Every structure is written in C-alpha cells, then in structure tokens.
Amino acid sequence: MTTQVESLDSFRTRARAWLAEAEPPHVPLDLDGRFKVLRQWQKSLFEAGWIGIAWSKEAGGQGLSHMHQLVFVEELVRARAPQPIGLIGLDVVGPSIDLYGSDWQRAELLPRLLSGDDIWCQGFSEPSAGSDLASLRTRAVVDGDDFVVSGQKVWTSWAHMAQWCALLVRTDTSVRKQAGISYLLVDMTSPGITTSPIEQMTGDREFCEVFFDEVRVPRQNLLGSLNEGWSIAMHTLGTERAGATLRRRVECEVALDDAVTQLRQRGANGPEADRRARAAIGRAHVALRVLDAQTRQTTARLIADAGPTPVDSVDKLLLNEIEQIVFSEIAGLLGPLRAVPGSRPHGLQSERWAHEHLYSRAASIYGGTSQIQRNIIAERLLGLPRG
Template identity: 45%
Template sequence: MDLSESPKEQAFRQELRAWLKANHPGPEPEDFDAWVDYGRRWQRRLYDAGWCGLAWPKEYGGRGASLVEQLIFEEEMARARAPMLINLAGLTMAGPILIAHGTEEQRRRYLQPILSAEEIWCQGFSEPQAGSDLAALRTQAIRDGDTFVIGGQKVWTSFARYADWCMLLARTDTTVPKHKGITFFLVNMHSPGVTVRPLKQMNGDDDFNEVFFDDVRVPAANIVGGWNEGWSIAVSTLLYERTILTFARQLQSRSALRDALLLARQWQLAGVLVARDPIVRQRLAHAWIESEAMKYLSYRYLTQLLRGGRPGPQSSLEKLFWSEMYQRLLDGAVAMLGPYGQLAKGELRSPLAGRLQHLLLYSRGRTIAAGTSEIQRNTLAERVLGLPRGV
C-alpha cells in the first residue's frame, strides 16, 4: 500500500481534525440510556457537518468519498478519542446492503435516516439454536397476500432495545436445502407483536437483547434481494462487518494500548512503578508488536480492496488476529494494575475510571461476535488454504 497521502487526502484529514477538535462532545455518560441519547446527538452533529456515510453516493446523503478517506476518518476519530457512531449496524450493514441490493424506493426511504441517526438499526440474525450455523434459523415468515407474518425468536441482538428497524433473516421455504429457503426482511421494531428483552452482560451493560416476533406483519415490499435470496445478502452483510469494522476496531485497540503505556509509567504497586516490572515490560512490548502487525495486516487487506477486490474470506484473518490480540493486550493491561484491576467502571479508586477492566470484559465477546474464532479458523482452512472440510 502506498502510505503517502495526496494533497486532497491531506486537506481532508486537516479539515476533519480541526472539526473534531472544535466539536468533540465531551465525556461519555456512564448510564447506558443517557449514552444512547448522547450517541444520537453526536451522530446527528457529524451528519449535519457532512461527516456521515462518507463512502455512500451523494444522491443518498453520502459524500462519495474514497476508501482512503474513509480510513482517514476512522484514524482521526480514534486520534481525537471521539465517541463511536451509535447507528453502527445501520451505517456498516443495512446502508451498504441497501445501496448494493435494495430497490430505489428502499434506498430513498431508509438511507438518509440511517445517516442522521433518526432511525437506529439492529441485526436480527442469531437465534438460540442458530449462531455459528446461521442457516439453521427457524424464525418463519409465511406469506399472506401482500404481507408476510413472522413468528420466532432472535437473540444477542445488539441495540434492539433502541432500534427502530431490524435486518431480519427468516425462513420462507422449508422444502429446499436450508441455505436456499431464507429471506432478508426489513422489520419495523415498533410493529405490534415485537417484544424486546434486554440481557445483562458481565461488564454491567445491557446492549444485548432477546427479540420475540409474534405474528408480526411485514409488507412484501420490505424484502431485500428477492424471496429466498436472503443467504447471499446475509453473507455480504457479515463480510462488511469483518472489513471496515475490523479496521476501526484495531484503531480502538491502539488507543487501549496507549492508555496502558501511560498508566504503566504512572502506576505504582507497593511503591514500585509498574513499568519497572520485567514481566509488565515484556507484555507491553509484545502487545505493541502485535498491534503493529495488525496495522500492516489491515493495510494489506485494504490494498487488495483498493485494487478492486471484494471483501472475501481473508477478512477472517484480520478479525481472528485482532479479536485475540485485543484480549491479550487487555489481559496484560489489567493484570499490571494488581488488585486495582478488579475495580469496576465507576468505582472511586479504579485507575482510568475502570475503562480497561470494562473493555477487557467486553473483549470476551469480540472472539464470538461476527463469527467465533473456531469458525474463522474453519473459513481460513477451507476457503483460503483449500484444506478439506472438517468432520
């Protein structure tokens, strides 16, 4: 990858950096509901200033920016420690999917409110018996004239509690092989028959949910990509999830590493600076090496995309390496705090307000979400290395 920037890209970076400096919304609220409101306002402000949906076509409210400008955006957001965009599922999955596979009417209806965060989206794929084996999903959609009637349950649906719309996969044909009988629907979360139950996570947040659909009526016009064509749409959704998102997340892990380094230079245990401990030094050095390796892995993959390639199974490599190195990094960072590492977010004496511990607990989910590590290894073995299928 050519890492030098064109004058246009440099100007883009400078303009964004100055804007973020002047418009950073300040510290994020501790309370999750308050954080969601804050996130909506923050995304709206970015949208009004033209910083949302950078790569989306201008006719749908985007900026028609290049992939490099998108990456500069992610880098500058991380540099400014700006809060993440709240409508992540809308921006990284629903939007790109509608641009690629939606009808013109769907694009006109849904894209702009995704950018402005007026309508928040969630991803209704996983079910209690269908996670890694997603095609085994059992939520059914039965045709009744111009509508479909949906019945079933989803689980681990991030942000469903706040979502206005859901990208839902449902079975529409039970007589064909399982991958071939699935349809991709846009479901209004305020429809009668939708029930959302939050799930408490080990870090105290409750952004996960169970979602129940009891005879929820969805117009046939809300199908994306055609009846029984949902599987290929689902696969491209997951590929989007594993590319730009992984790039953004490896930047977040670099911020966590910077925090850990800063703390190591200040934090003392039994009167000794932790940065003098040889084990701590080794772990931090190791984390830095992995972080650099991750950066160049991302650049290599992005170079392929810039040369016209499409997201493919190799994105499993970045997702796998990043999610595992992130856990190692945070494990090391929290361990170096000794007993103080056990203090949760918000505790009076917890270093960095408990941020590292909170991230460590959340990072456990990173090796599960968007495909577990075992599934990524299977994908790499079979689809990149060409090994025979496992038993």
C-alpha cells in the same frame, strides 16, 4: 465535467481541524445516557458531513472512497472522540441495503439511517442458529401483500432501542437450508414484536432476545429477491468483519497509548512493578504490530474496492486474539484493585480498563467466532476438505 476528489492529506487535515473545534461529548457509563449522547453525536457528525463518507451521494453519503472513511475513523479515535451510535446501520446492514435495495428502500430508509434518526439492529442469530446460521427457524409466510413473521432471535444488539431490524427469515422449508432464507427490513414498532434485554458480563444490557408473534411485514420490505437472502447475509457479515477490524485496530492502538501515558504520569512504581509493566506493554505492542501488518493488505483491498472476501476472516481472527491480548495485558496490571471503583492502580483508570478487558472477551464471538473464521480460512482460502 469531472469533479476533483479531495486528496487524503487534505481530507485528514480538514477532519483534524473539525474535530479539534467540535468538542466531542463526554459519554456517560449508563446505557440510556450513552445511547442519547451518542445519537446526538451521530447527528452532529452527519450535519457536518462526516457520516457515510464512502457512501454514494444518491444514498445520502459523501461520495468519497473507503480510504477517506478510514482516515476519518483514525482521526476520530485519535481525537478520543466516540463512535456514532448507529454503527450497525452504518457499517453492517446499511451497505447491503445500499447495494441490494429497491429505489423505495434506499430513498425511504437510508437518509434516516445515516442521520441517526433511525437506529438499526441485526436480527440474524437464534437460540439454535449462531455459527450454523443457515439453520435459522424464524418463519415468514406470504399473506396477501404482507409476510407474517413468527419466531425468536437472540443476542440482537440494541434491539430494544432500534427502530428497524435487518431480519433473516425462513421462507422455504422444502429446499437446502441456505436456499430458503429471505432478508426482511422490519419496522421494530410493528405489533407482535417483544424485546427482552440480556445483561452482559460488563454489566451493560446492550443486546436482547427478540420475539416475533405473527408480525406483519409489507412485501415491499423484502431486500433482494425471495429466498435469496443468504448471499445478502454473507455480504452483510463480510462488511461487518472488514469494517470492525480496521476500526478496532485504531481503537486498540489508542487505548495502548493511553495506558502508557497513565503509567508514565504515575512515575516509578518500584523495580518489580515497572518490569512487569514494561513486559506487558511490550507484548501488547508486538501484538498490535502484527495486526497492523495484516491490515495493510486490508487497506490495499479497500483501495481496489475489492468488496468482502474470505481474507476478511484472517483479519477478524487476528483482531479477536490481539484485542484480547492488549486488554488482558493492561487489565493484568490492575491487579485485585480492578474491582475497586475509582481506584488508580499504577496510575491506570480501573473502570475503563476492567470494562475494556471484559468487553474484549466478546471479540472472539461476535461477527462469527474464531473457530468459524478458522473453518472459512481452511475451506475457502486453503481449499481443505470440510470438517
């Protein structure tokens, strides 16, 4: 017997109705408060069946398509509701565990990842291995039924609050660097792990240095095969790029709408200020239309279930630039008053736009820098020689 897949229109109507009733939470500015509220929000979304929409039912998801997932993201953002806290698990490492994981790993880890009971972090970057990720040096040696892990990661988002880490380690030093990497799933409460938060320019302490001192990780926590972690890592990064682009596009569009609404509510500011506001909003709007055109192709790839491709780098590159254009145009309108808490220059909420502007500076770094996306496009899409 075949079951009918819910149409996108019906799904959208159902999502919109639920969000209208759900009273999305107010998100506090402080990190601990934000974490708590967004974790509870993930639980509410999970219990109502809005988490893991495109994940298989066996993995605890809803068994719908990526298009259904995208429709829900659009409705969530348009309802001004926050994202769940566990996006690294849901959008970045979880799909790789679902695809490459053993039965035990999928059964043991994915349900709690979806519900928000377990928060995941991504332990890829190291002090000397960011763009050149394959140079990573955190070592894991086999000892009986365990790996013993020693080394350091950096910029690990939410590491100090996470229960699990998707960790890239070197397990063979005698082969070319990509060939000696393995992908471990590490319990963050294991003895020998220390996290040290780093303050970002937004003032948040969202990411960390993480130190591993002879940490024992059971062999059953190896994802995929020994020394074959590199291709899984490429899957994780590809999924991260595609997912982030689609979500951030809608978030930037809604942010621009909110800025226009705030400017309108304030009314006329004099001809010069109004001319500047019109020009800034126009530039941000044009940038978003370019991203919109590009991501139509991403949507087509999603419908075809094409999986991560080097074309995701074109999306990520455009997103990096356009996100920064949108928020710097809005922040530019704040003028010096952006530094005054609670101020409303031209009707704009200074804290929100100053924070968005500062956070947008990270867009061209996380998930692979803009320069690295250009390298991927040049080498893998255009076939140009390696630099």
